[in-house]
Amino acid sequence: MVINFAAGPAKLPEEVLKEVQKNLLDCNGSGISVMEMSHRSSSYGKIQETAINDLRELLNIPSNYRVLLMQGGGTGQFAAVALNLIGVTGTADYVITGSWSEKAAKEAAQYGKVNAVLPKEAKYISVPRQNSWKLDPKASYVYYCDNETVEGVEFDFVPEVPAGVPLVADMSSNFLSRPIDVAKFGVIFAGAQKNIGPAGTTVIIVREDLIGKHLKSTPSILNFQLMDKNSSLMNTPPTFVIYVMGLVFKWIKRNGGIAGMSKLANAKSQLIYETIDKSNGFYYCPVDSNVRSHMNVPFRIGSAAGNDALEKEFLAKAEADGMIQLKGHRSVGGIRASLYNAVTLEETQQLANLMVEFYKNNK
Numbered sequence: 506m507v508i509n510f511a512a513g514p515a516k517l518p519e520e521v522l523k524e525v526q527k528n529l530l531d532c533n534g535s536g537i538s539v540m541e542m543s544h545r546s547s548s549y550g551k552i553q554e555t556a557i558n559d560l561r562e563l564l565n566i567p568s569n570y571r572v573l574l575m576q577g578g579g580t581g582q583f584a585a586v587a588l589n590l591i592g593v594t595g596t597a598d599y600v601i602t603g604s605w606s607e608k609a610a611k612e613a614a615q616y617g618k619v620n621a622v623l624p625k626e627a628k629y630i631s632v633p634r635q636n637s638w639k640l641d642p643k644a645s646y647v648y649y650c651d652n653e654t655v656e657g658v659e660f661d662f663v664p665e666v667p668a669g670v671p672l673v674a675d676m677s678s679n680f681l682s683r684p685i686d687v688a689k690f691g692v693i694f695a696g697a698q699k700n701i702g703p704a705g706t707t708v709i710i711v712r713e714d715l716i717g718k719h720l721k722s723t724p725s726i727l728n729f730q731l732m733d734k735n736s737s738l739m740n741t742p743p744t745f746v747i748y749v750m751g752l753v754f755k756w757i758k759r760n761g762g763i764a765g766m767s768k769l770a771n772a773k774s775q776l777i778y779e780t781i782d783k784s785n786g787f788y789y790c791p792v793d794s795n796v797r798s799h800m801n802v803p804f805r806i807g808s809a810a811g812n813d814a815l816e817k818e819f820l821a822k823a824e825a826d827g828m829i830q831l832k833g834h835r836s837v838g839g840i841r842a843s844l845y846n847a848v849t850l851e852e853t854q855q856l857a858n859l860m861v862e863f864y865k866n867n868k
């Protein structure tokens with residue numbers, strides 16, 4: 506048996522994979538696979554519409570918000586957000602708290618003036634409180650990343666923005682893991698390959714009045730207005746991915762909805778952080794305790810700087826026990842356990858058990 510702690514593409518619910526397998530050759534009685542269906546057919550149309558409606562229900566998305574499905578991943582949205590919004594005043598505020606928001610700011614700087622709200626940090630291990638932020642009341646939008654996947658830094662509050670300035674959030678790695686008040690946001694986006702489904706589509710939730718403000722040079726494929734006008738069917742979407750996404754939304758609905766996912770995420774992450782904190786410094790998580798991610802738990806072994814030999818041994822032992830993809834991101838090293846929605850409490854308990862055993866044998 507293998508337990509997959511990957512940061513993304515990540516584990517999908519087994520129930521969903523079995524459903525995909527069962528329906529692979531004959532989707533919903535059509536006699537063909539979903540992969541072989543025209544994206545203009547009513548059979549496919551129903552699949553996409555149901556998925557979007559289920560998402561609207563899960564997140565209680567207000568009626569003045571549109572849901573778009575686009576390609577290009579999270580990285581595509583780094584460009585799309587700027588192309589669609591920065592032209593309003595020519596500038597945007599970026600709250601940089603980790604690698605992904607840093608990348609997003611760099612991408613946006615190609616299309617307008619980017620104002621860094623925070624001084625540059627040597628290490629991303631905290632979220633400075635909002636009273637220290639320098640927000641520009643004339644910004645086209647304020648951008649932040651709700652959960653920094655590499656560093657394991659997750660916001661413990663929703664930023665307050667100046668009146669009339671929309672808030673844009675990258676929720677790629679914590680989407681559908683905790684309740685959100687969509688009405689506080691101008692745009693929310695999330696790449697699929699963590700809590701949504703296989704890689705290949707990106708969900709964008711955008712407030713209606715923010716559509717149509719794109720720069721003239723915006724490529725059609727990244728244009729919110731064109732995508733919206735064409736119900737995300739302007740060109741051929743990744744139909745199979747969207748089909749699986751729809752099954753994942755149904756699975757979440759069957760498993761307590763967002764409240765159920767949130768409860769589970771709290772329990773799983775607490776288990777690992779407690780194991781770290783009770784190890785007398787043998788395991789070390791650098792992130793401030795109030796912003797430790799419920800989805801991605803990074804830690805070092807042996808010391809704050811990490812002990813390469815011990816970390817290698819831990820990864821080898823984990824792999825021998827069937828626990829895979831625990832290596833930290835190449836930019837920060839160490840270990841990272843990603844605990845997305847499909848990872849069970851029992852699986853997380855096994856990782857905690859391994860950590861306790863490894864600590865006892867090596868302290």
Ligand code: PMP
Pocket residue numbers: 513577578579580581605650652653654655675676677678696
């Ligand atoms: N934002 C976040 C928070 C991410 O974790 C990632 C990828 N892991 C991205 C953006 C980039 O996504 P993609 O690889 O789909 O472009």
